[in-house]
Amino acid sequence: MMRMIMFFLVGLVVHVVFFMSIFDIYFTSPLVHGMAPQVPPLPPPASRLVLLVADGLRADSLYKACANGSKRAPYLRSVMESQGSWGVSHTRVPTESRPGHVALIAGFYEDVSAVAKGWKENPVEFDSVFNESRHTWCWGSPDILPMFAKGASGDHVYTHTYPADREDFASTDASRLDTWVFDEVKLFLQSARENSSLMSSLQEDQNVFFLHLLGIDTNGHAHRPQSQEYEENIGVVDSGVKELVSVIEDFFDHDGRTAYVFTSDHGMTNWGSHGAGHPSETLTPLLAWGAGVRSAQRVTEPQPYHDGYLEEWMLESLRRVDVNQADIAPLMSSLIGVPIPLNSVGVLPLEYLNNSDEFKAESMYTNAIQVLEQFKVKMAQKKETTLSFLFIPYQPLTESRQAQLVTEARVLIQLEKYEDAITLCRFLIGQALEGLTYYHTYDRFFLGCSVVMGFTGWTSYVVLVILKTHASLRRPHTHTGQVSGKTLWWVGVGVTLLVGMFLVVQRSPLTYYIYCLLPVPIWYSVLKEYRTLTDLVRSYSSLPLCKCFGYFVLLTFGIELLVVSFFYRSVLTGGLVVLSLWPLLSGLYSKAKFRSVSWVLACLCLASFPLMPVVGREANFHMVTCAGILSVFISACYLWSARKRSLYLTDRYLFLSQMVQVAACACLPTSTHSSLQLKQGLPLLNQVASWITLGSSMLVPLLSSTRMFHRLLSIFLSLTATFLLLSTGSEALFPPILSWLMFVWINIEQDAILSQGISGRLELCAIDFSDNIDITKVRQLKLDDIRRSYFFVFFIITAFFGTGNIASINSFDPASVYCFLTVFNPFIMGGLMMWKVIIPFIIVMCTFESIQVSTQLSSRSLFLIVLVISDLMALHFFFLVQDYGSWLDIGTSISHYVIVMSMTIFLMLLSLVTHILTSRRVTLWRSHKMHFP
Structure with a gap:
């Protein structure tokens, strides 16, 4: 347990460092100080x-x-x-x-x-x-x-x-x-x-x-x-x-x-x-x-x-x-x-x-000198912190070239050739601005290589951990060719000293030491696990090579599909259509027809959302009301299907009260909108009810039973009520349809486990989140678990892009938060919109937790595969970051990397929150079991 916690903490630190690196590489302030003010004469x-x-x-x-x-x-x-x-x-x-x-x-x-x-x-x-x-x-x-x-x-x-x-x-x-x-x-x-x-x-x-x-x-x-x-x-x-x-x-x-x-x-x-x-x-x-x-x-x-x-x-x-x-x-x-x-x-x-033309020429000359002063300060700063034999000046504007252009512009003004002087000053400004960008990005390649080294090292280490601890490999008893740990340690110390001395001489910022030295211990850990690779090579004869190659090709294609979906949301629609065929292609349809049909229908319904516009949707509060009715209907169907199962009386009352709350929250946005349209302001009752619903959204589920579907239903109702309050149109239908698909996924994974002949299958109705899985029953990873992990990453991306993308977050409609407040407050409004984005994440995370429990896998096993997939995506986006083109192109490319890295860090933290949300229970009163009539 302690090793698992240490691995989690180390992984969290590594990803935080990788995440922060993008700010030092691309988001450092371009401002410099120490220039002299320039005033036209x-x-x-x-x-x-x-x-x-x-x-x-x-x-x-x-x-x-x-x-x-x-x-x-x-x-x-x-x-x-x-x-x-x-x-x-x-x-x-x-x-x-x-x-x-x-x-x-x-x-x-x-x-x-x-x-x-x-x-x-x-x-x-x-x-x-x-x-x-x-x-x-x-x-x-x-x-x-x-x-x-x-x-x-x-x-x-x-x-x-x-x-x-x-x-x-x-x-x-x-x-x-x-x-x-x-x-x-x-x-x-x-x-x-x-x-x-x-x-x-x-x-x-x-x-x-x-x-x-x-x-x-x-x-x-x-x-x-x-x-x-x-x-x-x-x-x-x-x-x-x-x-x-x-x-x-x-x-x-x-x-x-x-x-x-x-x-x-x-x-x-x-x-x-x-x-x-x-x-x-x-x-x-x-x-x-x-x-x-x-x-x-x-x-x-x-x-x-x-x-x-x-x-x-x-x-x-x-x-x-x-x-x-x-x-x-x-x-x-x-x-x-x-x-x-x-x-x-x-x-x-x-x-x-x-x-006068003289005034214009003098003003433009002043403008050119003012920009050139920034360039000079930037160049001096970079030259001072770079070894002389490594410093490469900006060739179009060397010191001699600067003096030549400034002198020529001054002479042209004195000769009253004002148009020529203005043209030359504009040219000088353009060169100086390009030079500012050159020196501002001077260390970008060096830092980028360091981050990539760390990235590839960490991903390699996680793969080795999966192979070593969660996969069955033949382990021959041999120590031939083993590299001495002491030798590796001294090599690591030597590399650390060399890199550190280089950074000291360069007078690099403290963060540079972190980015450049972090790959050393990571690759040290990778090289220490080289025997795992040799074990894999020796086990090749017992591996299903064709099946492994097929999974590798499909996984590579799937990761590329997710990368492209960041640019074109409609790709997710195609992905969901392909996923809908999974029961048919895997042979599960013949064993579970009803669930397979439900899977197909749920995938196709969810596939419509990425085709909807991310911004510019007209408010349609009737859709919000319909979403509330659908959520109540889904919950009622579950309670009806559970009529033959034992259920605590308090849980029954809790579910009924949550269904009433969802129905009320479906009506509040319409009521609030009508009041605002009539210029009567935000009704106090609506505002109080909205904040109470938000505040209780993570607490009420803790009052329900920890049996799997009872707890999942309570979480769904609680989160849906909040989501409805933050919706203005068709996006309100997203959580109930997503939850429908997640419910079917849990059930159909059980059929997949059964078809593989894995013993010890648990009945879903009997699974309790609060029960610890017997460690002796935790099975080794199978190739099909890669598919489960990929499904999870795919659904996480769908949860984010299903109702929006970067533009929708950047251009959110303030009407979405009118149930909570109407007075402008960027932090509260931004926090509410972020919670709206997180809600589908939690639904998918709870589903993944359920699948881990029901398929008898340790939470670490599947999550390590998810980590590898996410890191491969993040590395892909790191190479796609660009510093040319329009500001929108640059910002979008960086945002993709930030989102994937944030998602990885966020999922690591959210997994702990989800575990608490699913397995912990707060008891306020003594419960009595009852049976539905």
């Missing part, structure tokens, strides 16, 4: 900047006319047509508020690890336009503003936020969040007339006013972007901006020194979510007008955009200038003459500037 065109960010506003929602031809935002439309420049700002994934605002205001794209470390705080220190300004005043959400205030040096960023409970998706009028901001700005300017100190600060240059407008995003989540509430909120923002501009111009006596930038942090899908890479999420509006901004330009020739939006928006005659979201930061810096944020990777969009 010429005076700026504006003294102050007003930045308005309409959170969640799609580009087409602003630019496209209404069905009747009217404009949703007449004032902003007039600005586009006469006063300013416009275009589309292209965001990057994840399309969330925090990374969107960081890109806008700091000029760089926040890495995923930074987003995960904090919602309001700064996990890493970074510079921003607000930090470089003389004063910045901010109004808006408490989720966004504080991180820029706390990231600023000094005390010159002032925030004014409303209480967090105002961000309520059930609010009768979410546009009040925006009117609050506009009203507060007007009150602020009024108070400044009576406050000489504040008035003096406002009259200074390099000031920024930031208005964060959250109403559109809130209405989009609650009512969808095509709703009347969303479109009316756009009108509220439009009229608010119009009034605000008038107030500001009056306050500063129409001095013509105010620049305005209106944009959005991200868009929104038609179904009211954001986070992924759909064009409706990544295309946001950008309008700029005022001091230093080029006024509207009429064009007659076709514009270089072929996406069809100009015609759809009826804007063919107005010049459109698209930018990357990070380009807005240097634009704002240039307008008010502050240094471009030190870590900005944006390229100044000169088409938005209304100034």
